[in-house]
Amino acid sequence: DTGVSQDPRHKITKRGQNVTFRCDPISEHNRLYWYRQTLGQGPEFLTYFQNEAQLEKSRLLSDRFSAERPKGSFSTLEIQRTEQGDSAMYLCASSSTGGETEAFFGQGTRLTVV
Amino acid sequence: AQSVSQHNHHVILSEAASLELGCNYSYGGTVNLFWYVQYPGQHLQLLLKYFSGDPLVKGIKGFEAEFIKSKFSFNLRKPSVQWSDTAEYFCAVNANYQLIWGAGTKLIIKP
Numbered sequence: 001d002t003g004v005s006q007d008p009r010h011k012i013t014k015r016g017q018n019v020t021f022r023c024d025p026i027s028e029h030n031r032l033y034w035y036r037q038t039l040g041q042g043p044e045f046l047t048y049f050q051n052e053a054q055l056e057k058s059r060l061l062s063d064r065f066s067a068e069r070p071k072g073s074f075s076t077l078e079i080q081r082t083e084q085g086d087s088a089m090y091l092c093a094s095s096s097t098g099g100e101t102e103a104f105f106g107q108g109t110r111l112t113v114v
Numbered sequence: 115a116q117s118v119s120q121h122n123h124h125v126i127l128s129e130a131a132s133l134e135l136g137c138n139y140s141y142g143g144t145v146n147l148f149w150y151v152q153y154p155g156q157h158l159q160l161l162l163k164y165f166s167g168d169p170l171v172k173g174i175k176g177f178e179a180e181f182i183k184s185k186f187s188f189n190l191r192k193p194s195v196q197w198s199d200t201a202e203y204f205c206a207v208n209a210n211y212q213l214i215w216g217a218g219t220k221l222i223i224k225p
Contacts, residue, residue, distance in 0.1 A: 004157075040217065104160075105157045
């Protein structure tokens with residue numbers, strides 16, 4: 001499968017614990033996005049990378065959230081001191097640069113904070 | 115602020131009925147427009163997209179959408195739906211590098 005892959009698919013954690021998710025984009029894509037989706041809502045933008053540079057981070061994003069893309073390939077999203085409100089589906093997408101480009105999504109990581 | 119509005123959160127249709135899902139956006143610049151579909155238990159997939167040219171775009175599985183610039187709309191249509199079209203449909207607008215999403219429309223097709 002040469003699509004976007006995310007790991008793990010599901011994560012259950014206790015409140016206050018740290019969690020880390022991984023995203024492997026499509027190999028030739030240099031743009032990588034993280035989104036969060038809660039029930040009944042469309043995806044909400046979290047952050048965006050072009051190659052290894054994090055170019056934008058949502059103002060809505062708490063400083064407990066951090067993302068990296070150290071070599072411009074895979075990316076990690078870490079949530080520190082998780083709260084119940086962090087429970088959501090975390091989606092990763094990738095795209096190439098260029099005028100007419102679309103984002104390809106992974107299957108997401110479903111986080112449940114108990 | 116940019117926003118995308120989808121008019122219906124839930125739509126229930128019988129097989130062979132015609133479908134139109136509304137999408138309006140607010141953004142002053144040049145836009146790229148998308149419809150994505152999410153089948154139960156699966157990831158988001160692109161249904162169709164508009165970047166430029168003919169405002170009537172055709173996508174996969176018999177779907178089409180029309181970009182009406184004066185109305186800031188990009189409605190999705192299908193002349194005859196099938197049970198397998200049961201899914202959630204999202205409209206999105208590309209504003210710079212971000213995709214701004216609507217809240218989605220859950221479509222249920224009764225066999």
